[in-house]
Amino acid sequence: MRIVVLGATGQTGQYLVNQALHQGHVVTAVARNPGKMTVMHDKLQVVEGNIFSEESLKPLFKDHDAVISCLGFPASAFSGVTGYTQSMKAVIGAMRETKMNRLIAMTSCVLTNMYEMENFLKDTDDINWTVVRPPGLKNESATAKEILTHEGYFVPDERGSPIGQTIARGDVARFMLSLLNSNAWVKKGVAMITK
Numbered sequence: 596m597r598i599v600v601l602g603a604t605g606q607t608g609q610y611l612v613n614q615a616l617h618q619g620h621v622v623t624a625v626a627r628n629p630g631k632m633t634v635m636h637d638k639l640q641v642v643e644g645n646i647f648s649e650e651s652l653k654p655l656f657k658d659h660d661a662v663i664s665c666l667g668f669p670a671s672a673f674s675g676v677t678g679y680t681q682s683m684k685a686v687i688g689a690m691r692e693t694k695m696n697r698l699i700a701m702t703s704c705v706l707t708n709m710y711e712m713e714n715f716l717k718d719t720d721d722i723n724w725t726v727v728r729p730p731g732l733k734n735e736s737a738t739a740k741e742i743l744t745h746e747g748y749f750v751p752d753e754r755g756s757p758i759g760q761t762i763a764r765g766d767v768a769r770f771m772l773s774l775l776n777s778n779a780w781v782k783k784g785v786a787m788i789t790k
């Protein structure tokens with residue numbers, strides 16, 4: 596597939612880009628600072644783009660099959676976080692203009708603005724979105740472990756308590772990429788963890 600990766604220069608994003616290329620996908624990595632991207636590959640194009648601007652994203656999205664977002668915006672004590680909703684509005688606008696309808700984005704349950712972004716997506720009927728909600732992220736490569744999933748904010752054990760508190764960023768990337776070939780979690784928020 597031809598995929599656009601947002602947040603490609605981030606910690607999860609870099610795992611995801613590497614795995615996507617390894618799986619044979621053609622990747623367009625959109626970055627505010629393309630020089631930060633350390634991965635090089637003949638099927639990887641790193642382009643400068645403004646994730647808050649539909650006009651900036653539109654030409655970059657053209658002729659792609661899906662958008663995967665690993666964007667993250669740090670919490671600030673001085674100002675509220677708005678990056679999730681602001682970027683998602685531009686992304687959805689650009690996807691509509693370029694007739695793309697598969698979106699896979701990662702969030703968690705920490706920031707109000709993540710909820711707001713997810714609520715915005717719930718009102719987006721024409722896009723096949725999936726929100727992936729991992730627990731705490733570790734900077735580790737993908738494993739071969741089984742991935743457990745649950746619709747909601749965490750994967751519960753038999754008593755209803757969360758199974759595990761952390762996951763390798765490589766495994767989050769592995770799960771997000773697996774969704775390119777699956778309709779299982781379309782228009783849903785899915786919590787995930789490795790067994």
Ligand SMILES: NC(=O)c1ccc[n+]([C@@H]2O[C@H](COP(=O)([O-])OP(=O)(O)OC[C@H]3O[C@@H](n4cnc5c(N)ncnc54)[C@H](OP(=O)(O)O)[C@@H]3O)[C@@H](O)[C@H]2O)c1
Binds near residue numbers: 627628631764
């Ligand atoms: N930390 C956890 O334990 C945890 C748990 C569950 C979910 N999550 C969520 O998972 C997501 C990914 O986490 P991560 O730790 O892999 O992220 P990360 O390393 O902080 O990377 C964030 C990415 O977003 C980009 N970005 C941030 N602000 C931007 C802006 N204004 N314009 C353009 N790009 C911008 C960064 O670009 P630059 O490289 O240019 O800065 C980077 O590529 C986040 O949404 C995070 O909240 C985190």
